[in-house]
Amino acid sequence: MDDPSTTLLAANQAFYDAFLRRDLAAMDALWARQHPVACIHPGWPALLNRAAIMQSWRQILSSPGAPTIRCAEPTAHLLGDAAFVVCYELLGDARLVATNVFAREDQAWRLVHHQAGPTPAVAGTDDPATTPPPGRRLH
Amino acid sequence: MDDPSTTLLAANQAFYDAFLRRDLAAMDALWARQHPVACIHPGWPALLNRAAIMQSWRQILSSPGAPTIRCAEPTAHLLGDAAFVVCYELLGDARLVATNVFAREDQAWRLVHHQAGPTPAVAGTDDPATTPPPGRRLH
Numbered sequence: 001m002d003d004p005s006t007t008l009l010a011a012n013q014a015f016y017d018a019f020l021r022r023d024l025a026a027m028d029a030l031w032a033r034q035h036p037v038a039c040i041h042p043g044w045p046a047l048l049n050r051a052a053i054m055q056s057w058r059q060i061l062s063s064p065g066a067p068t069i070r071c072a073e074p075t076a077h078l079l080g081d082a083a084f085v086v087c088y089e090l091l092g093d094a095r096l097v098a099t100n101v102f103a104r105e106d107q108a109w110r111l112v113h114h115q116a117g118p119t120p121a122v123a124g125t126d127d128p129a130t131t132p133p134p135g136r137r138l139h
Numbered sequence: 140m141d142d143p144s145t146t147l148l149a150a151n152q153a154f155y156d157a158f159l160r161r162d163l164a165a166m167d168a169l170w171a172r173q174h175p176v177a178c179i180h181p182g183w184p185a186l187l188n189r190a191a192i193m194q195s196w197r198q199i200l201s202s203p204g205a206p207t208i209r210c211a212e213p214t215a216h217l218l219g220d221a222a223f224v225v226c227y228e229l230l231g232d233a234r235l236v237a238t239n240v241f242a243r244e245d246q247a248w249r250l251v252h253h254q255a256g257p258t259p260a261v262a263g264t265d266d267p268a269t270t271p272p273p274g275r276r277l278h
Binding site for chain 1 (some may be wrong): 174175177179181182183184185187216218219220221222223225227228235238240242251252254255256257258259
């Protein structure tokens with residue numbers, strides 16, 4: 001479990017486990033305290049301080065209409081004492097694509113940033129010929 | 140110019156300058172070669188290798204319908220030899236919110252990841268009371 005990719009992907013899964021269980025205390029424990037943090041929920045403006053981010057999770061995790069969420073196809077990208085994971089988020093029939101950035105604090109990976117946004121509902125691909133769906137081509 | 144936040148924001152601006160000028164060579168030079176890279180264009184699936192990412196930029200920068208783009212409100216988040224910038228992307232009447240992750244290579248900040256997605260057209264805020272627009276609340 002000391003392999004950094006393994007511990008990184010475990011931390012990423014812990015984030016989605018906390019999300020699925022609507023466990024605000026576990027969610028709070030996963031976010032960094034020694035580094036500044038940021039969070040971009042889909043369709044929200046960027047939240048740039050820890051209090052605002054935790055308030056957003058309180059709101060999201062307590063919402064009776066919150067969908068169940070499952071993480072799919074996570075990939076680990078190590079950058080020394082920082083790292084990021086790219087993964088899909090499956091929410092019922094919807095699919096989002098997410099970036100989760102982590103930094104090491106006290107030997108553990110802690111979240112410093114999360115961004116999720118819409119992506120096509122088809123399976124992911126890194127085929128160079130991939131093109132965006134019509135009308136979604138903002139860049 | 141050796142202040143890491145200053146050099147980081149300069150590298151982030153160089154990315155948007157290359158985008159605005161449709162300068163594929165400059166764009167290619169900004170992306171990391173020693174670290175693995177990833178890229179999530181708005182509405183696209185995640186691209187997870189450098190060849191696919193450069194092919195996507197070739198396609199985007201050569202498109203006659205590509206809008207002009209301007210970076211607004213960039214914030215620097217340093218994580219040692221890695222870092223990320225959160226900023227807005229203004230494209231005509233549309234506004235996106237983006238995460239750009241950088242790593243140091245040969246003393247310079249190089250892009251290792253970019254994600255952009257939709258955000259409300261109003262001014263950014265980190266007010267804890269901020270709520271997403273109706274119908275956009277995927278989480």
